[in-house]
Amino acid sequence: MASRFLISFDRDPVDWYLLAEIFEKAPFAKRNPDDLKRSFEHSYISCFAYEGEKLIGAARAISDEVYYACIFDVVVAAEYQGQGVGRALMEVLLQKLPLDKIYLTAPPDKQGFYRKCGFYKHNNAMARYAHPEQAFELGVLSRWGAFNSWYQRWTKPHPVSDSETP
């Protein structure tokens, strides 16, 4: 990364309102600053990118410190994207996670970025959402029938009956 950027693990000086604005304008997600603060404070590692004293990006991971970690909320301010900040955030997170298995989710148009960080598509992943309807509509989640036909094609072991289809 160019030397004008700095990565810090210190959560104390972070302006959570500014980080929420970065999330919204990235564009990534609309986040409540207090919830954002709690999520970064409860993560195993949180890291923040700065140009001088200006916050320009962030990323975080949760982990059991033994087997697994999961990376969330990798975000770079819109005007700083494409300058190596995202890669730098991922590199410092991955250096702190010398584990066998590291997971994340990413929409199709961001998967190329994570591929460059060493990630592959994961064909065994499942997820439980409290409100899955929109994710079904977007194709982020597959209904059980679609998942099962994919699974049977690859393994052909134990077909699941239609009664298990939500």
Ligand SMILES: CC(C)(COP(=O)(O)OP(=O)(O)OC[C@H]1O[C@@H](n2cnc3c(N)ncnc32)[C@H](O)[C@@H]1OP(=O)(O)O)[C@@H](O)C(=O)NCCC(=O)NCCS
């Ligand atoms: C995705 C994101 C974090 C990438 O950060 P960035 O600072 O723009 O990326 P970098 O400049 O560090 O790019 C590193 C490499 O990945 C590539 N890359 C970046 N974004 C990419 C994309 N969307 N698709 C494919 N490749 C991408 C770059 O070309 C670069 O490749 P190179 O090193 O061979 O030149 C940033 O664009 C972002 O914050 N987007 C909005 C929020 C978001 O969607 N976050 C991800 C949620 S899963």
